[in-house]
Amino acid sequence: MSEQKIAISVPSQDPKKKAEKEEEQAKQNGAKEDTKKKGEDKSGEDLSEEDLQLKEQLEMLVERLKESNKELYRPALETLRTLIRTSTSSMTSVPKPLKFLHPHYLGLQALYELWTPSDDKALFADILSVLAMTYSDTQPRGTLRYRLLSASMRQSHEPLSEPGSWGHEYVRHLAAELGEEYNARELGEEAEVETPAKPAEGASSVKQPEPVGTVDDLCALAMECATFLLHHNAEPDAVDLLEELEIADRIAELADENTYERVCQYMIACVPLLLPPDDIAFLRTAHKIYGQHSKLPQAISLAIRLGDAELIRQDFNAAGNPVMKRQLAFLLARAQVPKEWLDPQMTEDGVDAGESELPEDLVECLSNTRLSNSFREFGKELGALEPKSLEDVYKSHLENTRGTTPANVDSAKANLAGTFVNAFVNAGFGNDKLMVEAEEGSSWIYKNKEHGMMSAAASLGLSLLWDTDVGLSHVDKYTYSAEEHIKAGALLATGILNTGVRTEADAALALLGDYVDNKSVSLKTSAITGLGLAYAGSQREDLLALLLPHVGDDTVSMEIASLAALALGFIFVGSGNGEVASTILQTLMEREPKQLDEKWARYMALGLALLYLGIQDASDATIMTLRAIEHPISKQAEVLVSMCSWAGTGQVLKVQELLHLCDEHIDKTPKDKEKDKDAPQEPPKDDTFQAFAVLGIALVAFGEEIGADMSLRQFNHLMHYGDPIIRKTVPLALGLVSASNPQLPILDTLSKYSHDNDLQVALNAIFAMGLVGAGTNNARLAQMLRQLAGYYHKEADCLFMVRIAQGLVHMGKGTITINPFFNDRQIMSKTAVAGLLATLVAFTDAKAFILDKYHWMLYFLVTAMYPRFLITLDEELNNLPVTVRVGQAVDVVGQAGKPRTISGFQTHTTPVRLGTTERAELATEEYIPYANVLEGFVILRKNPGWEKEDKMEL
8 A cells, every 4th residue: 555655655755846847937037037038939939038029119109109199100100111121131031020910911001091191291101111021921012002102102202212212122022012003004004902801909901002103203212212223232133123014125224334335245145035126125224325435346246236227327326436436346347347338428417427438447347358467367377378289188097998998989079079179178279289379270160070170260269369459360360261161150259259358349249230230140150149149248239230120030040030039138137128129029919930839049048137137127118028929939038037027136936936847847749640530630739848947946946045055956856756858957947057066966966867767957967067167177067068079979978978978078278267146246247148058058958059059159158257366456446466365255143243254264465366156355454455355356555554463464
């Protein structure tokens, strides 16, 4: 029994001990225990004495606002405002005053409704605007509503405190709500929002009235927020806010010398992601800001992108410094802007300004006449002046041909390939051994047959590219040849060597103009094509009268008419010329269906499309007209016009449209013969438009890096699931997306396609490899092509194309690019795109064009060829070697501070060679460049502060 008592009594002692311990603890803590219980919030977290004191003070102020004595309101509101503004917190937590006032928010809302309008009520609304941030999930746009109420209720002349006085987070919150409110009003949404069904104790359900303030009030508030954001390194947020309220152009009023650069960089970076007309509006706004801060090189580059002749003239004439004008002239010459656009005689109103003509030094810069000599000097510096032989390019001893190869397998084709390889490799240097330096009578021309002679004679123009003085004397002797093909080639050579260079002599027009009406087809086509190449982008009206009759004349063949249309497309590229467009449209409507079925018709459609290159919606009327034509050519022309209009914009919707066209499965087989008795036999449907749609995807996407990367996936899908016409065009599209920019994934993909079972796919893949590596001397690609030469040593056509690709990779001995983007990949050269497209269209049916007798179409690439150099000049335009850093370009848009714009750089002395994705910057501050981008010709001036700094260091 006693044991049981003990067993029972032990547990009975535990509660007593526990109670004693609790009592002791309570005595030690004293009043702390009570305050702790009072200070516990909903989550059960304990508050420090300081926090508790703040909480009690805030609750006391709230109570004071509920009292009947109105004199207490103002001091209480002022204290509340001070406490909220001075509160500090970490980046991840809510400020304490907002946290403690959160339960009182609904009560304060109800109280606010009871007050009569006054300055006190305006201040109350201002405070509620801040508190509304904590209730934004249940009462959207409360912050904005009370802010607008506060502004509308203010009775004194004292202005409302700036949004920024409440802190950065408040401004960001307000900016977000401004966008929501504006969109809600645009969509006509109801702005009334009810409070939760179970409000806090003592608060009644508050129904928000109708939206406060007008759209103008919203815009004014947005401008205030944008001003704050600009001054606090949040330029992208400011631009986004004004864009959401559709007043992005007003950022020009706010950008100052400290912020304009980052604002413009962000706006330009946004352009490919915007829908029209916002993209153009952003460019115009950035142009305006640059103009306000006298940054003329940046402004004129945007004017070139816009294709606005008036803006280009204004920017060019705004330069007071003659040296700056020369720098701008170099940029305009690179973009092939018509010289007539800069005529100083014409002011905005078309009134004669009194000045006779442009000074001679500016004309020289605008005409590109320095290009040839500068390029050769550049080649000399790089050790690339010596001519390269065919064997230097082929390196046949490294080819694995498995066994012996017959000595003369299709030697005519091999010689023809040699013609092009020699021309591309030695382009611009004017000293190749096969043509220019060949001894009299032993010229390479005579090792070719018929049309091969024409390409051989024309290759002279490529070797002497840009050299209008010496070049013409070399070509001239062949114009007297008795052999028609040689004479035709000489005419084409005249056009080629004048490409991109304007001279007062106008030699190309003088020499070729007489042959445009010649009875010989080959002479006629050479003269027309030569004029198109020589005056690409010039928009010369006198050429209109010469070439346009050939487009509209029903009696001339489709070949002549189409090449005339293409030449006009080159000359008036991107101009939207109505006269040319209407003539081509009329011809497409009036020609016989049989003529429109010819392979040449696609070039007439391309000539029409080039007129609209990069001018977006301006082509809508033409597209509608094309839909009225019943022949399948209308579909081809429609796709070409549409894709050219949006070239380089990165427009996702256009890419989707073009993908839909590729989605269509076209049955090309005629109807079953057994059913002929019942129904007339229909001709097979035309699917050429799908090839153009594939090229179109590349053309639209290649202006924007992310879009270009995304397009690669689409091409992969098309290659897997597309019809033969689509599959054979995919490699060409890959070549266009990455011209002169050999990226490993693309090289590997093309290498895989070059072994495809379908020889058309393989052929185009080999040519695309040449495009991707054009002018880069890429060793990996050269090795791939040598392997392909061994693989296809018995397949004449493919081997021919391998040789062409090898010539392209070593183009200009690695000093020439065909990438259409320049000026830090910001500006798209329309003439370059025209040349690339004309060449690729020939490869959509390679057997009918390139592999037949029209191999000279490879020379269309000449309009895209340009030296990839940086040459620095002094103010007298003499060469000035300086040290520069060259590295991979880094996107620094939106990054804080002054980040490095290049990575992995190497230091060189100018002149230097620049890759497609490379960027250069001066290594020292001894000189200041007139240009904002170090590319092409850059004029430098001595930094006046440099010597002083140098002495200080010593």
